Amino acid sequence: MSYIKKPSARNPSLRPNALGLTVRDYEGAMSTLCAGCGHDSITAAITRAFYELDVAPHMVAKLSGIGCSSKTPTYFLSGAHGFNSAHGRMPAILTGASAANRDLIYIGVSGDGDSLSIGLGQMSHAIRRNVDALYVLENNGVYGLTKGQFSASADPGSRSKHGEPNTQQAIDPVLLALSLGATFVARSFSGDKGQLVPIVKAGLRHRGFALVDVISPCVTFNDHEGSTKSYRYTRGHQEPIVEADLVPPAAEITAEYAAGAAVDVRMHDGGIVRFTKIPEGYDPGDRDAVVAYLRAHQSTGAIPTGLLYLDPSGSEMHAANRTVATPLAQLPYESLCPGAAALDALQRAYR
Amino acid sequence: MLREPIGETPEASAGAAPARGPEAGDETPAREDASRVNRFAFKLANVNGTGSASANSLLMQAIFRMGIPVSGKNLFPSNIQGLPTWYEIRVDKDGYTARTARFDLVVAMNAETYEDDIDEVRPSGWVLFDSSWPLKQAFLRTDVSFLGVPYAKICTENFAEARERTLMKNIAYVGTLAALLDIDMGVVEDMLREKFAAKPKLMASNAKAIRLGYDYAKEHFACPLPTRLEAMGGPPGASPTADKILITGNTATALGALYAGATVAAWYPITPSTSVLDAFTELCEEYRVDPETKERRYCILQAEDELAAIGMVIGAGWNGARAFTATSGPGISLMSELVGLAYYAEIPAVIVDVQRVGPSTGMPTRTQQGDILLCAYASHGDTKHILLFPANPEECFHFTVRAFDLGERFQTPVFVLSDLDIGMNDWVVPRLTWDDSYRPDRGRVLSREELDALPKYFRYSPEDWQGVAARTLPGTSAKGAFFTRGSGHNKLGGYTERPDEYQEVMDRLARKHWTARNFVPPAIVETRPNASFGVVTVGSCDLAVREALAELATNGIVGDYLRVRGFPFGPEIESFLRRHDRMFVVEQNRDGQLRSLLTLETGVAKSQLFSVRAYGGLPLQAAQVVREIVHQIRETEKERPA
Ligand SMILES: Cc1ncc(C[n+]2csc(CCOP(=O)(O)OP(=O)(O)O)c2C)c(N)n1
Ligand code: SF4
Ligand SMILES: [Mg+2]
Numbered sequence: 001m002s003y004i005k006k007p008s009a010r011n012p013s014l015r016p017n018a019l020g021l022t023v024r025d026y027e028g029a030m031s032t033l034c035a036g037c038g039h040d041s042i043t044a045a046i047t048r049a050f051y052e053l054d055v056a057p058h059m060v061a062k063l064s065g066i067g068c069s070s071k072t073p074t075y076f077l078s079g080a081h082g083f084n085s086a087h088g089r090m091p092a093i094l095t096g097a098s099a100a101n102r103d104l105i106y107i108g109v110s111g112d113g114d115s116l117s118i119g120l121g122q123m124s125h126a127i128r129r130n131v132d133a134l135y136v137l138e139n140n141g142v143y144g145l146t147k148g149q150f151s152a153s154a155d156p157g158s159r160s161k162h163g164e165p166n167t168q169q170a171i172d173p174v175l176l177a178l179s180l181g182a183t184f185v186a187r188s189f190s191g192d193k194g195q196l197v198p199i200v201k202a203g204l205r206h207r208g209f210a211l212v213d214v215i216s217p218c219v220t221f222n223d224h225e226g227s228t229k230s231y232r233y234t235r236g237h238q239e240p241i242v243e244a245d246l247v248p249p250a251a252e253i254t255a256e257y258a259a260g261a262a263v264d265v266r267m268h269d270g271g272i273v274r275f276t277k278i279p280e281g282y283d284p285g286d287r288d289a290v291v292a293y294l295r296a297h298q299s300t301g302a303i304p305t306g307l308l309y310l311d312p313s314g315s316e317m318h319a320a321n322r323t324v325a326t327p328l329a330q331l332p333y334e335s336l337c338p339g340a341a342a343l344d345a346l347q348r349a350y351r
Numbered sequence: 352m353l354r355e356p357i358g359e360t361p362e363a364s365a366g367a368a369p370a371r372g373p374e375a376g377d378e379t380p381a382r383e384d385a386s387r388v389n390r391f392a393f394k395l396a397n398v399n400g401t402g403s404a405s406a407n408s409l410l411m412q413a414i415f416r417m418g419i420p421v422s423g424k425n426l427f428p429s430n431i432q433g434l435p436t437w438y439e440i441r442v443d444k445d446g447y448t449a450r451t452a453r454f455d456l457v458v459a460m461n462a463e464t465y466e467d468d469i470d471e472v473r474p475s476g477w478v479l480f481d482s483s484w485p486l487k488q489a490f491l492r493t494d495v496s497f498l499g500v501p502y503a504k505i506c507t508e509n510f511a512e513a514r515e516r517t518l519m520k521n522i523a524y525v526g527t528l529a530a531l532l533d534i535d536m537g538v539v540e541d542m543l544r545e546k547f548a549a550k551p552k553l554m555a556s557n558a559k560a561i562r563l564g565y566d567y568a569k570e571h572f573a574c575p576l577p578t579r580l581e582a583m584g585g586p587p588g589a590s591p592t593a594d595k596i597l598i599t600g601n602t603a604t605a606l607g608a609l610y611a612g613a614t615v616a617a618w619y620p621i622t623p624s625t626s627v628l629d630a631f632t633e634l635c636e637e638y639r640v641d642p643e644t645k646e647r648r649y650c651i652l653q654a655e656d657e658l659a660a661i662g663m664v665i666g667a668g669w670n671g672a673r674a675f676t677a678t679s680g681p682g683i684s685l686m687s688e689l690v691g692l693a694y695y696a697e698i699p700a701v702i703v704d705v706q707r708v709g710p711s712t713g714m715p716t717r718t719q720q721g722d723i724l725l726c727a728y729a730s731h732g733d734t735k736h737i738l739l740f741p742a743n744p745e746e747c748f749h750f751t752v753r754a755f756d757l758g759e760r761f762q763t764p765v766f767v768l769s770d771l772d773i774g775m776n777d778w779v780v781p782r783l784t785w786d787d788s789y790r791p792d793r794g795r796v797l798s799r800e801e802l803d804a805l806p807k808y809f810r811y812s813p814e815d816w817q818g819v820a821a822r823t824l825p826g827t828s829a830k831g832a833f834f835t836r837g838s839g840h841n842k843l844g845g846y847t848e849r850p851d852e853y854q855e856v857m858d859r860l861a862r863k864h865w866t867a868r869n870f871v872p873p874a875i876v877e878t879r880p881n882a883s884f885g886v887v888t889v890g891s892c893d894l895a896v897r898e899a900l901a902e903l904a905t906n907g908i909v910g911d912y913l914r915v916r917g918f919p920f921g922p923e924i925e926s927f928l929r930r931h932d933r934m935f936v937v938e939q940n941r942d943g944q945l946r947s948l949l950t951l952e953t954g955v956a957k958s959q960l961f962s963v964r965a966y967g968g969l970p971l972q973a974a975q976v977v978r979e980i981v982h983q984i985r986e987t988e989k990e991r992p993a
Contacts, residue, residue: 058829061670079829083669084836085662086692092617092659093689096666096674097825099615099650104670104826122662125655324646328614329671329824331648333791336612338638340785343610346637347782350596351416 018054026051028075038190038216038231039069039138045193046107046136047076049200053248061097061104065090065119067145069111069138069216088119091126091135095317098131101327102318105204106133113143116152116171123173127180127209132316134203134210137173138190140218141229148221159226172298174308177211178291183314184210185290186307189238190217191231198245199307205246207268208316215303234303241297242284242306243277267312275307284310387578389419389444393456393532395524396468400432402518403460406525407438409542411777413529414442415597416538418583418590422448423777424970429622429715435464444583446591448779449895450772450970455578456531458524460502465490477576479527481520500527500567509563510556519560526564533575535582536565596782600773601677603744604703605630606783607751608675609638612791613701615674617652617663619682622715623771624705627677657682661689661700668699669835671824673755673791675701680709680722683729690764691730692837694860697811697822699758699794702726703751703767705774708968717968718771720890723944726766727918733857735864737765738918739871742893743773745780746916750872752789759794761867762819770939772891772970795821802831809833810844811856818863864919871917874924879904882911885931886980887960889915889945891970892937898973903980910935910980915945920953928955933987935980937963939971 014022026047031040050060057079064070066087073082085093094108108126115123115137126135141154150158153173154166177185184206188196196214203210215234217223223230228237249270263275265285275284283289290309297304324331338346395410397403404425411423421442428434441448452471459468459480465487469478474494480486482499491497502520510516529536539561547554568574584590604627608616618628632651639648654660660676667674678686683704693700708714709721726738737757739750747769754765795815802808802823810833811820820842823831833844841852842859888896893914900910913927928934928949936946943962950957963979965971 056829058832059826061825063666074834079832081823081825081832082834083666084834084838086689086837089658089662089689089692092654092662093666093669095652095659096615096617096663096668097670098666099617099652099663100667100670100672100674101824101826121655122659125659129652318650321650322645322647323650324641324644324648327826328648328650329667331614333612335648336614336639337610337789340787342638343606343783343785347596347598350598350602 017051019056021051021057023047023051025079026057026077028073028078031072031075033068033071034220036219037068037144038140038214038218039072040075041190041193042136042138042196042214042216043072043075045196045200048193048197049204050077052197053201053204055105055204059104060107062107062109063090063094063097064109065111065114067111067114067143068218069140069144070109070114072138073107073109088114088117088122090114091119091122091131094133095126095129095131098133098317099323100329102132102323102325103327106131107204108133108135110135110137111144112137112139112141112151112153112173116173120152120171124176124180127177127182127211130181130183130208130314130316130320132207132209132318134200134206134212136200137211137213138216139173139213139229140216140222141227142218142222144218144221148218153229155228158228159224161221161224163226173211173213175291175294178287178309181314182211182309183208183311184307185309186211187213187215187303187305189215189234189303189305191235192238192240192305195240195243195305201246202244202273202307205267205269205271206310206312208314237301237303239297239302239304240306241279241282241304242275242308244273244275244284244307247272247274265310265312273307273310273312284308287311387455388581389442389583391455391578392439392441392451392453393458394454394468394471395438395440395458396461396464397436397438397521398461398463399428399430399434399436401521403436403438403521406521407440408777409525409539410528410534411440412542412597413534413538414440414580415592415595415779416542417535417580418592419444419580420446420448420591420779422450422779424450424772425776426969427716435461442580444591447894447898447901447973449898450972451974452972453974456576458528460521460524469495477531477578479524479531498531498572500524500564500571502564505563505567506560509559515556519556522557522560523564526561526566527568529561530565530568530574531572531576531579533579533581592779594782595779597777597779598744599626599775599777600741600744600747600769601626601705601775602630603747603780603783604677604751604767604769604774605634607748608701608755609634610748610785611673611752611755613673613675613755614649615652615664615667615672616649616676617654617660617667617674618676618678619654619657619660621679621682623707623775624677624679624682624703626775627703627705657685658688661686661702664700664702665689665693665698668693668758669825671796673701673759675703675755677703677705679705679707679715680725681712683722683725687725687729690736691732691734693764694730694734694736695732695837696835697762697820697860698835699755699762700764701751701754701758701767702764703769706768706770708966714968716771718891718939718970719966719968720768720770720892720939721941721944721966722768723889723938723940723948726768727948733861735861735919737761737763737864737867737871739765739767740890740916740918741767741769741773742890742914742916743780744778745783746872747773748783750916753872756792757867757870760792760819760870761817761863762794762822763863768890770891795819797821797823797827797831799828799831802828805830809842810835811840811859812842814859817866818859868917868919868921871919871921873921874916874927875912875914876923876927877912879909879911882909883933884984885911885913885927885934886937887913887915887927887934887945887949888937892939895971895973896937896976899976899980902973902977908981908984918948918952920949924949925953928953928959932959933961934959935961935963935983937971937976939966940964941966
């Protein structure tokens, strides 16, 4: 068992945020995952991101499928309703939940088995629908909970703990999401909290489906020599190509940054995503160029990370549906039922 | 009566008629009536996609407006264009409008099926056909009258466009039938005016076609036939259909969902349930869109499959919206996984199953009651669900509303089991009524204030006398937050693998289901003095079984009647089963699923329940029920020592 490090009294995180809550108020139950599991680091990053964004925990709904990764919503935001649903079915449940109440902040947590095998269809369609949610895919190349079988994200040639090579092609969630029209696509590494926290924050603020693929090593089944999802391999091949951070709507843009050094992208809520580092000629708003860049770089074995693609203009599910602002679940019944007189009137068509 | 000469050339049209299995049940009706005024059936044989549907519903509606009880059964293929399709209309002044296979008149508009269609006319009946081409000699029968109208010729002469010529052939026979059956032309013309109010050009060509068919009949045949219609009821308001409507079950179901306040619907298209969502969409566009902002007070999600459709419904239900899906058997198979999650995690969901013929893809455009057991126990592990069984569109409306109340009251999935016959055919039912004082039963949901007053909140404890514990909705408060899971949990909502804790929750779920028996619609029970047996049935069997019982009674075979309308079975069902030594369970599936469910869930002995089944995919006929009951009574009497 590992323990998410509880902050000490000296820790600045114990400073209350704008809501008067400390980072502790964003924690959950104690993790039951293996010590060193990448998923726990992601939990810590998610906890931190919510704390820093001053989100009221009860305004969050956290959903997951089944797997070690899908257990983690228990480990953050104990003040939020959680739903540990069924293997591969979280995207649909999240979609329905979002349909019923557009006021909540949705976070879906899944694994590579949950999202790329049994749930590939549902994840793809949640992307197509542009459901307003942050979707964290905790990617370890194996099915942790069922003891280490290769998952669909295992790279060809990557070796299992027992030495056999994977012979099938890998599904890359980032390229997949880009081809499905995702409006926010990021890749990160559980071991790089400095990169992950800002990405999670930006994803939570993004209006629409935000996919964050996080390489999250499974220390028990996929952290050996020959694995392409181990800590060692990922550290050696990760290339943080894009750096981005969220500038909250309140903080006025100052002139501290030299003009031309940063690219600002305005979000729906008025906040800014500021790209402070991008490769020469790379445009995080140009889908085709991003795909081409990733293909070229990944073929050399590199793992490009960062907030790779962002389109804040896409219309999320409710905008496309023209749903009323009041959550559907809170509409008074009187505004929903046409009443007896209308029933009488409409039945004239059935005479 | 004049007869059209029948031509000599052998082939009317090329192409083989589809194989058609023998159809049981065409027997002499008990209530024989020489004149057969307002008591007969006719069948229209058409080609799919030629506009016959609107002609046929025009006919059906005209008869309905004359105040005569009528039913229409659309027997259509799983095809968009080109295959044979039939429409059967039965009128019966006493209201026995279940399907019958005894036809007084056949309108043969599809040369490919002439042989079978002509075969189906009763002796001394009539065949109306398109005599533009001669009829093959081999099809001729000496015991029926052939009435030929050269529809194709007439339409070619009178209409310019090719498509119009095809469509108007079908409209023209409406005119001929109006003459032959004495349908009120005033009624027909009124209907055309209403229907085409916005399209005067269509109105004109339809009226012209009808007139052509009508005039031809008046000129060439002795009109009307002895088998004919007569407006019923005299003064307006007094006719048997005055306070009635003509509606499909799927439309009524959609109305139920609208009136219940459903705001989220998720679905994947499948015959015969698709029109539920079509109708719901239309109704929402009419009643749930803000006229100024165009904002919608609903969200309809066309899911990627039924796995997702039910997931969306569960997510929305978890979040406090009234949500539903409509599907058919194949969809229920896929949904079964998450139905178990909703059952165990205790989340409301309404699932409308418009049943069709299984197994597998089966016969998508044919009716059956084959999902009773599947729905009762859908999903792995110990699961049991609440089922509602409407028998007609009126019940579809009210039961759908009830399903939402039960779903939220008992925090569980509720199935509404309709079928293709109810869902897609037009039925004459009493005008739907609504009580404006109705308010949804949202079940036990704690508000923020109620939570504040509690020392601590647990999801599955304490329970009330119905076995239900209060839930909270996401977004209410951190104090009310809990973790919903399909994995083992204790009564506090925490993860558990402890046998006692697990069982405690499972036992409560069983109690909860058992309590629901007093909340589902009670069975319809009708007892008669001197009854020597009981008949138990369900859903769309209703009309055929009632007709069969009436007919049996005229022969001195008297039985009591019970129609199941909900599961778990209520005390009235237990008591009926106890009071009868011998019962016939009439249902439309091969394996006697209702009978099985009764033996599993009540104290009845298998030996008390005799099974009467019809499962070929066409709506049940009284004659099938009569024959089977008489046969089984004879068999048991043979077995008894003298
Ligand atoms: C329908 C179904 N099939 C199989 C399983 C077994 N199962 C549980 S978790 C899992 C794989 C999880 O892999 P992943 O999503 O990558 O999560 P990880 O444990 O690696 O974090 C499987 C196959 C299940 N729970 N449900
Ligand atoms: S098995 Fe792997 S994925 Fe699961 S908890 Fe252990 S390290 Fe993490
Ligand atoms: Mg995994």
